[in-house]
Amino acid sequence: MEEYSTTVRVSGFVLGSLMFQHLNSDSDAEGLFIGESLGEENSKITDSQTDHIQFVHTINIQKHVTCRRTHSFYNNACEVDKEKIKQILSNFKEENVIGWYRQRRNSSQQMTLKEQLVHQNLRKVWPHQELIFLLLTPSDGTSSGSTHRLEYTAFIWNGSQYSSVPVSISNLGMLDQHDYWRVSATCPSLSHCQAVKKHRTKFFCSDDDLREVEKVSDMNDALLDEMKTVSEKVEKSERLVEKLQADITELKEAIRKRKKKHQDCDDIEKSTSNEPKENLLLCAALRALFPNAPSLRTQTLTVQGFPVLELCCSTDHGIDIPTRLPLVLEPERGMRKRKASRGGLLKQKSHVTGMSNKRKNTIDPNESDSGSDTEIEMTSPNASNSPVF
């Protein structure tokens, strides 16, 4: 929702001086207004509306320029003479003209035929400026003449007709103090303007910006440049990191593939060795003990339980029996001794007992002696063909 409003602002002393100048004149008076026109857009958010835009157009009257007589810048047909206006304005610029006024004694607050035509023609002269017409109508308040009344109304063309706009008088103290001043004070005096103009360059740049603002703006630009440089560096380093991560990923992938390959090979090996692995030590022990019985070194039996001779191991695995399998040799020695004498069994028993006693002595005395005499019974390698596993 959009809302448009126009307000005329004039300081108390400007309006007062205008009224005072003409109040005692013996005829109607008219003149031009110098000032500025400001536009402001306010956005208000309320509970009922989230988008309420208000366009406020403020016309500030700063000075009036009086015409010596009426009809001084227009003819009987109300056609405006621009040259005469320039003469009236003298040192003031045309673009600062924001309207005109007329004081008409003892008449109604209504625009006359001429005033409407003149205003229409002034708008044609300055089509880009919003012009106002201020009508002042002094009259006698009482028949005795003790009280006088001065009414004033500002008119503006709103596209189809002339309408009145509110006139706000800004004095030293404003009654509405609760609002922030969003526009600067209006209607400065001539000396004020001169003083400000003299020292203006210390505070303002050529384009009417405050110098501090320019400095801050420069610093902001410098900061932005620095940020830009740093951003470029960060970007480069990030790209490098990204590349390195990509390399790492590649290497990991390669390692993973290689591992997988090795694992596959191991799996293959494992899968092949899931077939029963040969017990090399047993095979060596059996070779040592029964060198002439290769069937003992078989790993495969038939369904009936007979060894498959073709799959018997005939390989010498190169195992050092005395070192790796010392116990294999002792029964061999025992067997030779038994062959030598049968009485050797007791010795063996006593040897074993001695060993066990020895073992007792060395072992914890609390440990129970589980073994009675251990009898090692050794059978002849040729005694039986049944393998014992």
Add this chain to the structure above:
Amino acid sequence: MNSLSPEVALSRISPELRPLLCSVVRNGRVGLDSTNCLRITDLKTGCTSLTPGPCCDRFKLHIPYAGETLKWDIIFNASDPELPPDFIFGEDAEFLPEPSELPHLVAWDAADPECLLQLVKELLQQYHQYQCQRLRDSSRLLFEYDSLLEDPNYGRSMEIYAGRKNSWTGEFSARFLLKLPVDFSNIPIYLLKDTALDPGEDVALLSVSFEDAEATQVFPKLFLSPSIEQGVVEYDAVGFTKLTLLLMWKDFCFLVHVDLPLYFPRDQPTLTFQSIYHFTSSGQLYSQVQKSYPYSPRWDGNEMAKRAKAYFKSFIPQFQEGAFANGKL
């Protein structure tokens, strides 16, 4: 509203402006209703109260138009009487005439006493066109206007006032003031107490008020100029079926009552001649009723009046003799 006599108004006006106003207040007849003069009220000055008088240079001018009275403010500048006046058109704030259509404004001549009056007439013409433009709000009324415009009898003798739309009801009203094309050349000389007062042109005006935009409520009203009204003793202002005229023939005054029957013009009107001097034995005014006289329903109004007038001339001597013979003074 302090209505001032012309002399009082002129005495208060600034001397430089007096000639201009003189022609307005004395000879100021504008529009169809020329019987009413322009009036001036609310004389004021643009000078300070300390300025010695007479110094009034602004006033309200009352202008009869289409049965209404326009109240326009006219503002001069006493300290600069050469300048043309300014105008405020009362409630018609939207009325803005083109200066090119106001030659007496563009070429204002303060030395010409008729200049202001001529300017007012030009403004009134522009005002009439402005009101006709406003009729476009109602197609029905615009049709009525266009129809009258085509009629040569009324085309140039018409004043239109398009009233404002009622802001409550939205109703739009209008009034047409028409000058009836009647020949008054044979009407007897106007008899007035004050023979110095000019009664103005003989005119019969018909005011038709449309109370709504669809013309469903129409109220006609007849206005007669004083000279005509003086000759008309009375008439039926509602149905317009009766008329009583006071006529004079060779210093013999008599009344003629015209009664229009229900089926007029098929049926012939009844004419009753009545002497104002003679009474019958029963104390009534001596009268004679005539129902058969030259008449045709195919005649128009003017022809009927003309034929009736001719009949009067032929019958009156006979009536007069009868009144003298049979009536008592």
